[in-house]
Amino acid sequence: MILECENLSKSFGRKKAVDNISMTIRSGDILGVVGPNGAGKSTLLKLFTGLIWPTSGHVRICGHDVNYAHRQAMSHIGAVIEWPAFIPDLSARCNLDIFSGGHGAEYEKKLAHIIEFVELKDRLHDKVGLFSTGMKQRLGIALALLPDSQFIILDEPTNGLDPAGIVEIRTIIKEYNRRFGTTILLTSHLLAEIETVCTRLAVIKDGRIVAFGTLDELLAGENIIRVVAEDFDRAGALLQRAREEGSLPLLSVVCEKPEILLRVSGECAAAVNHLLVTDGLKVSHLSQERKKLESFFMEATGYGKENAERDLV
Numbered sequence: 001m002i003l004e005c006e007n008l009s010k011s012f013g014r015k016k017a018v019d020n021i022s023m024t025i026r027s028g029d030i031l032g033v034v035g036p037n038g039a040g041k042s043t044l045l046k047l048f049t050g051l052i053w054p055t056s057g058h059v060r061i062c063g064h065d066v067n068y069a070h071r072q073a074m075s076h077i078g079a080v081i082e083w084p085a086f087i088p089d090l091s092a093r094c095n096l097d098i099f100s101g102g103h104g105a106e107y108e109k110k111l112a113h114i115i116e117f118v119e120l121k122d123r124l125h126d127k128v129g130l131f132s133t134g135m136k137q138r139l140g141i142a143l144a145l146l147p148d149s150q151f152i153i154l155d156e157p158t159n160g161l162d163p164a165g166i167v168e169i170r171t172i173i174k175e176y177n178r179r180f181g182t183t184i185l186l187t188s189h190l191l192a193e194i195e196t197v198c199t200r201l202a203v204i205k206d207g208r209i210v211a212f213g214t215l216d217e218l219l220a221g222e223n224i225i226r227v228v229a230e231d232f233d234r235a236g237a238l239l240q241r242a243r244e245e246g247s248l249p250l251l252s253v254v255c256e257k258p259e260i261l262l263r264v265s266g267e268c269a270a271a272v273n274h275l276l277v278t279d280g281l282k283v284s285h286l287s288q289e290r291k292k293l294e295s296f297f298m299e300a301t302g303y304g305k306e307n308a309e310r311d312l313v
Contacts (some may be wrong), residue, residue, distance in 0.1 A: 045079070
């Protein structure tokens with residue numbers, strides 16, 4: 001395991017920012033950490049990197065305790081938390097040298113590779129004050145990648161970017177993970193980005209992990225089937241009867257012309273199609289969609305549950 005934490009808690013006075021969290025991060029994962037504002041995400045990242053001490057519990061990175069063997073643990077990690085305030089009047093190169101503390105032939109070789117990878121080679125000697133937000137984000141990622149990091153932590157790497165910038169950062173993260181197998185933890189408020197980039201997800205609320213697993217695991221169970229069939233009223237009545245009788249695992253049937261929307265448990269698209277066709281109804285469209293991450297997030301955190309359920313159907 002790249003990271004292991006056990007019974008991790010952090011209190012600030014009477015406020016418990018992180019509350020008895022235990023979790024592991026496997027090598028090669030891209031883990032997304034999401035939660036409402038004030039849920040404890042930034043505190044958790046600071047505990048993972050030893051920037052603050054826990055009230056109780058411990059964190060190990062590559063087997064090294066973050067607090068009692070900090071140098072050894074940090075030798076495996078690159079992290080940018082609450083993005084660094086680069087010195088605007090200095091060049092990108094000077095900023096990377098200062099903040100990374102790197103030097104020597106191996107550093108120069110790694111720097112050249114990383115700068116080319118994040119596509120800042122032609123701007124390396126320009127003042128950071130002239131950089132766009134997206135370029136500063138890429139510079140921050142370069143700073144996290146500069147150590148020989150097996151594990152990288154990125155706090156809101158797409159914050160403040162336009163759609164093109166978001167795609168650029170997403171591509172950098174996915175490609176670096178694919179090419180080098182580097183484990184990545186990132187936080188984001190953009191759930192669509194989390195769903196696109198991450199292999200695993202942790203949802204945090206009030207300092208606790210309320211959901212953890214792969215996206216397939218977390219979003220399994222309930223799906224949406226969209227049906228368009230001739231004789232809309234008869235098709236809707238037939239499916240409603242199947243739900244009431246329990247012959248199909250239908251949780252709800254909503255008829256909104258031209259579609260009939262079914263909230264279902266498990267996989268039953270073929271059975272729905274068979275039922276309609278057997279009754280002599282021609283099906284012109286049938287598609288199945290898994291639960292939306294936005295809906296899962298709202299349910300897991302307990303916010304707007306009724307709205308989330310309505311979005312599903």
